[in-house]
Amino acid sequence: MKHRLYFQLQTARLSVARAAERACRRALGITVVQLGALWVIKGAPDASQRLVAEKLNLNEPAVTGLIGRLTSQGLVLRTRSEADRRRYCLRLSAEGQRLTDAARPLLKQLNETMTEGFTDEELDVVARFLSATTARFTPEHTPE
DSSP states (O other): OOOOHHHHHHHHHHHHHHHHHHHHHHHHSSOHHHHHHHHHHHHSTTBOHHHHHHHHTOOHHHHHHHHHHHHHTTSEEEEEOSSOTTSEEEEEOHHHHHHHHHHHHHHHHHHHHHHTTOOHHHHHHHHHHHHHHHHHTSGGGOOO
16 A cells, blocks of 8 residues: 555644644634634624534534633623524624634644645645545445
């Protein structure tokens, strides 16, 4: 086997995840998962905890704790839905908005570090490979 792709993907994923976590904590004072939740909420007016769970691939009890921490940090505002009083609507606070804005250059730098030394054509192949791999290993298509 010429390429040990599974091993290489796992090693790369872990290296990038650790670097992103360090950079996020250092620059923003929050975790990558917390930033992910802020991005989901920013992109969906009156987002629900269920939406955050789906987008981040987390279970709902984990998201309840995550949103609780973001609320106590003053990054997220949680209010009851006018349409369904059982549901909470989530919005970014001004500080949450500031952090998502501050994350843009951080994410840009991470992407530039990953793509340095590769042509656009090479990166197109990498992107196509990653998209195809993701599609091939969805729960309904996972090999037995």
